[in-house]
Amino acid sequence: ELKVEQNPLFLSMQEGKNYTIYCNYSTTSDRLYWYRQDPGKSLESLFVLLSNGAVKQEGRLMASLDTKARLSTLHITAAVHDLSATYFCAVDRGNFNKFYFGSGTKLNVKP
């Protein structure tokens, strides 16, 4: 069974600071997805990382994938309050892509 672990689970940070969320997974996969979830809302797709070494950036968020280390990172640059949400990573194992989600990282950016 594929296990996905995120850390930290909770992150409180000041506006303007940088931080990184980590996502480890237990077995081989070449695709990793990052989602954002606001309270009471559904999941919004942020990034799809399709290969080893892939890097994607959108605004203050940058995601990367190291398939050899089975590790993805989501880096937050100069955080702003609007980034407060829960961030999930998810991994699939090929066709018929059942997603395996991490437990989520709840980010609170304080003004």
Place this chain on the structure above:
Amino acid sequence: GAGVSQSPRYKVAKRGQDVALRCDPISGHVSLFWYQQALGQGPEFLTYFQNEAQLDKSGLPSDRFFAERPEGSVSTLKIQRTQQEDSAVYLCASSPSSRGTQYFGPGTRLTVL
């Protein structure tokens, strides 16, 4: 364009009642997924359809859970004889192919009293 829609958004059931949750995927999406999300947790896979075929139901927690997608578009997740442990948010997602980004609906929050 229209995203994935789910109804009802909220459902309160007495223990032992049957419930039916509906999902309308994005038009033309062949793949449809159901997930269960407990409070403070990530979504957990329940079942997967490709068109009308249910290809994976390994995540359904018991035989009280049943899903269908008879015409390859709208799907219904049915839970019979609901139990308190069934309380969760049930998310539906669709995808245009057999692999790739899944687009999630707003979910149905089920509370079993």
